[in-house]
Amino acid sequence: MERQHGSITRGILHLRRQRHRGSASRDTSPFVALRDGMGSLVERLQQSLREVQVLRSTAVVGVTPLSDGGVHLSLATGEPLRADAVIVTVPAYTAAEWLQSWNAKAARLLREIPYASTAVVSLAYRRQGVQHPLDGSGFLVPRTEPLPITGCTWSSSKWEGRAPADHVLLRVFIGYAGADQIVEQQWDDLLARVAHDALCPLLGIREEPVLARVHRWLKAMPQYEVGHAARLKQLEEALSPFPMVHLAGSAYRGVGIPDCVKQGREAAEKAWQYALRS
Structure with a gap:
């Protein structure tokens, strides 16, 4: 790819343009998941x-x-x-x-x-309460950033059928190897609050979630x-x-x-x- 297009970045942009030209809709997600869950x-x-x-x-x-x-x-x-x-x-x-x-x-x-513990916090909002267009699949947070989350997937943008048309569903990830005490020790409502407070300034969220679910994965992520x-x-x-x-x-x-x-x-x-x- 680098040899053909001059750089990996140019190659990725070329593939993205090709995908858009071959798609029936620009809103079609390239990601695939089982409709009824894993x-x-x-x-x-x-x-x-x-x-x-x-x-x-x-x-x-x-x-x-x-x-x-x-x-x-x-x-x-x-x-x-x-x-x-x-x-x-x-x-x-x-x-x-x-x-x-x-x-x-x-x-x-x-x-x-070794194993690490993580938590997945699913937050649903009314679409009008989130200013960000959510025109992507989400983001990852480098460890150098002073944020309590490691990433966020915009599930309703990434996969079909994850939320009604007037709502959005976001999945927030908390915890990693060496910093998973919060997942193991804190209450679910605190983890949900941590996730919500971290997203508000990043995505322009102006209201409380209409749904919040916390799933903990204790000692579930092996470290190579x-x-x-x-x-x-x-x-x-x-x-x-x-x-x-x-x-x-x-x-x-x-x-x-x-x-x-x-x-x-x-x-x-x-x-x-x-x-x-x-």
């Missing part, structure tokens, strides 16, 4: 499964390899469950608890993966520190004597949904091949 992805997956038993609202509290090559799952109900193989997709710190009794090295490596790839290699080596146990999820090779789907597919293939051999 939960519908899991619901659709469950509906597509055949000859599979899905245990919903059933918590696993432990995983233990068996001498015959299988896996014993400990359920919160106290019922035993045996499997040929298992794919562990819980956060790394939870997986560490499960592995501690039979693989201390792997448990230590998992425990070393320097040396993360080396740690994963050591983790694979520590688990190599236990081919019936597989790891997948945001703590390892990507936090995005496509990354996690890819890891899930790869782990499922490995588990299936192991089950065929055992």
Whole structure:
């Protein structure tokens, strides 16, 4: 792109002009999301499964390899469950608890993966109460700025069907690694007030939100520190004597949904091949 247009910025502007020329409307958003929310992805997956038993609202509290090559799952109900193989997709710190009794090295490596807590504050306003045209997708806040938020997505501009025509929906992000105490310690109404007060001067908001919702994601964002790839290699080596146990999820090779789907597919293939051999 830089070689063709002289700079990356010129290349991006060229692509943006091309997109506008090829669009039926300048208001068409280039972003895509599931109309009924991310939960519908899991619901659709469950509906597509055949000859599979899905245990919903059933918590696993432990995983233990068996001498015959299988896996014993400990359920919160106290019922035993045996499997040929298992794919562990819980956060790394939870997986560490499960592995501690039979693989201390792997448990230590998992425990070393740090996590941050964040909060998402959804605020809805009457359109006439927001002066900014919201002609974009939102903004990010660099850490050098003295603001208590890390970014804001203009959801009703970014995706269709997120708010009535005379209202706007904004999603504000609070907390990051090393500065997530506010997310873990403060009340929901305070987080909503922090988000609202931060947006008012930036977007020219002149009234209170008609709706405010706070969703906390405590210890939900894994941090890929320097040396993360080396740690994963050591983790694979520590688990190599236990081919019936597989790891997948945001703590390892990507936090995005496509990354996690890819890891899930790869782990499922490995588990299936192991089950065929055992």
